[in-house]
Amino acid sequence: MKRISILCCFVLCFLQLSAQEKGVQFQDLTFKQALDKAKAENKLVFIDCYTSWCGPCKYMLNTVFVLPEMGAFFNDQFVNVKYDMEKGEGPWLRGRFHVSSYPTFLILRSDGALQHRIVGSRPAEDFLECVKRGAKEETSQFYLDQLYRQGKLDKQQLISYRAALGDAKRNAELKQITGEEFKQLSDDERCLSRYWYIYDQEEINLEDERFAYLIAHKAEFDKQVGKEIVDKRIYDNYFERLAAIKSNVPVAELVALMKKQIASVDFEGKAEIFLSLCFVEARNNMDIDAMLDLLEERVQDLPRVFLWQTPFLDFIVEKGNKKQIERYVSLENRMLEVLDNEKLKKVVKDTFARYRSGRSDN
Template identity: 30%
Template sequence: MKNLIIGLLLLSLSITTKAQTKKIIFEHLTFQEALAKAKVENKLVFVDCFTTWCIPCKHMEADVFTQDSVADFYNKNFINIKVDMEKAEGPALKKMFTIEAYPSYLVLDVEGKIKNKFVGGMPAKDFIANARKGLGTSEEARLNAMYESGDRSPEFMRNYIRHKIKVMEISKAKQLNAEFMATLTPEQKASPENWFLFGQNRYTMYLSDLFSPNFKYLADNWRDFAAKNTKDTVDKKLSSVYRQIVSWTLNGFYVKVKLYDKATYEVYKSQLKKMEMPDKKQLLVMMDIAMAAGEKDINKVTDLFIKHLASFSEDNRHILFDYYTFARTIKGYDFPEIEVLSDEISKSSSNPYLVKQFQSLKERYAPKAN
């Protein structure tokens, strides 16, 4: 009996160990070797495009690649390889397949043509579903083929731009956007069908942020867009970008992209003066705040906030979160006006987090009564 129990325990341990070690089998092959082996075995090639610093890559490897359903599906259908995009043949493949986000995953045929491409961390069921699309004709392969065959119809170009952003081929999406814009009349650019290229949406940071050609066109032709997309929609987009200018100037992000230049900010003010959004006056004051910040004049920035923040909308008051970041860049600054500023925020703002942050600063920096 004792021997039987020991035997069952060993068998159980063996089964458990086997289950725990099941995972996608990544073969130590070059890219060309993987294609050749896939051809012999009548399989496709799966490429895990990763970097050593990518946290989602590590989570996928530890939590998804090791699930039985994932391992069974990938090992059955693919020759699997992992490629560090920063080493060996990685940079060449990164360029070849426009890899701009990590993790990126490729399903390729034996000629190295993309059958499907998907990006980011995801649960096992989605990871299998995305790879399964590569076994047939995926959206990626279909759209690429249509573009290569010369399809440049407006509906196709809109879908293709959206898709390239979905798979994080941002440089390609921007290239397609420029190509598409060159074919459109002013009336067509302002149409509701094309508003996603200019509006406040998931594509904003890639196609119509502050430094983009699309935003410049929108700022110069906002009346055309307002006539076709409702003025309120256009006003919200414009306000969000000018607010972003101020926020980025205060928190230092702006100068990481483009050096501060007073003349450029005068252009922003000139654009604003020609517009008719409800918070136009607030935005003009905020642009003065941005210019003072660009010139490192912390006293002027503070005075402008104290004088005008009561008239700001809650959305516009949000830039006060960036004020502290800016103030900390001024060597030796000890917030001499923090009591006045904090009290003004407490009276004006309905944002409890903003009020709390400045009350904390007041407690820390305000002179203590004897």
């Protein structure tokens, strides 16, 4: 029995080693050695920039890089190396190539010039697509960056450049590029599903001409792209903007714009967005009566991000009259009924106890 157990362990170890050999072979080389070897073998250098504490880095190493299809491509095309960005040459490489998030993957030419950057973990198929894009000079960031600066990108190259920027999560530039694509399209093309990526970006704010176009032509987008998809993009644009607004900033212009836009378009979740907008408007204007009217009628309908703020509207207690404070305090039980976090409920009870005693301090 003991011999069988030993044999099973041996077979398991052999299979694990065999699987590793089929995956990406990372070589124990210094940065200079990697460049020299790439030059001698006429290859590119692939660098995995990782840290010991990074979960997505471990996912890539243990789940993606071990796959045979990854090894087949990487080992043929690259000299593969990986460096901990907090040890050895890591900090120097981090500074040289401006690595600020993990994992980051670099594709370098043998002279040390950056050809392509990929930021973040991805499923194997998606990641391999990014790497293949970076391995070809004509679809790499380095090449397309140069053409873009020279104003020489044609329509197809603009699409390739968008993909390259997406690989590196250069979101501000991606927004700019897709904005330029939008301007190049005819009205007949702008609503087509194959160009939906131009609108489906978190970075597109409510003031962007693309969002205004989406709102104005929603019926056609519903036909071409699908109502559910279009509704979600509109809802997310509004909700993410509202949720990000801090309580101490003026909102008059934004509120006016949103009210005008929302009145002109129908989408799933419109009532919830309008309720959230009214909450933000009352909160930031410190409009006590408007806030109390809203809470008394609709507190149970507020999205969680705003619902969780309702017990901590100190301006009502600090600036309100006796009747207004009484109205606010009387809402405690209704708030507790809809809150779904026991620790928060305890904090709410303690907070309202202070309100009743005439103190709003923490």
